Amino acid sequence: MDRPSTPEHWNAIYGKYERHELGWYTPRLATSLEWIEKHSPHPLPSIIDIGGGSSTLLDDLIDKGYQDITLVDISETALEETKRRLGNRAGAVRTICSDIRSADLVLPPVQVWHDRAAFHFLRNSTEIAAYKALLLNTLEEKGVFILGVFSVNAPDRCSGLIVNKWDLAGLQMEFSGTLTLLESKIELHITPGGVEQEYLYTTWQKSKHA
Numbered sequence: 001m002d003r004p005s006t007p008e009h010w011n012a013i014y015g016k017y018e019r020h021e022l023g024w025y026t027p028r029l030a031t032s033l034e035w036i037e038k039h040s041p042h043p044l045p046s047i048i049d050i051g052g053g054s055s056t057l058l059d060d061l062i063d064k065g066y067q068d069i070t071l072v073d074i075s076e077t078a079l080e081e082t083k084r085r086l087g088n089r090a091g092a093v094r095t096i097c098s099d100i101r102s103a104d105l106v107l108p109p110v111q112v113w114h115d116r117a118a119f120h121f122l123r124n125s126t127e128i129a130a131y132k133a134l135l136l137n138t139l140e141e142k143g144v145f146i147l148g149v150f151s152v153n154a155p156d157r158c159s160g161l162i163v164n165k166w167d168l169a170g171l172q173m174e175f176s177g178t179l180t181l182l183e184s185k186i187e188l189h190i191t192p193g194g195v196e197q198e199y200l201y202t203t204w205q206k207s208k209h210a
Helices: 007-016 030-039 057-063 076-092 125-138 168-175
Strands: 047-050 069-073 093-097 110-115 139-150 179-190 196-206
Touching: 007 076, 030 057, 030 110, 030 139, 030 179, 030 196, 047 057, 057 069, 057 076, 069 076, 076 093, 110 125, 125 139, 125 168, 139 168, 139 179, 168 179, 168 196
Parallel strands: 047 069, 047 110, 069 093, 110 139
Antiparallel strands: 139 196, 179 196
């Protein structure tokens, strides 16, 4: 059965499992953090994390002094969990509960767009085109786009949903021309249940003509 990606689905997932039991959980998003620091166009850039949910990337960014952070997620349950975990540091993060596919979604301009969670759930060209339009409207000139997606060698599903798997050539077809590829790597993630999930990480930079 092909289930839809809805707020109800993700609220149920976050309500059922502890954070460390979630399939995508890792104690630290080392590659994401490393590349944000490496490719940031400014010592303290504005950052948006798409679909970050209850990820500890925010904790690490705050620890390193980043002050302009926005978290967008479809699940209100995940956002509330993150606020509780951050405690008195939650004020450092702007949270937006929204489906990234929403036509009404407007995001603040940012210099870094990070996504390890949402893009591979986009299922058709219409959703992908809308995502790209929002990305390009939100990302400032010379800003960087850090993307982690399920590779072609990854499982077909995540959290009961079918995923759209990618190779580097496919991503280049989608983004080249408006974004310049800076770096790519394959990273193997082992879920808390022992399942291997291969991610393809890429970083892109927006040109002034995009």
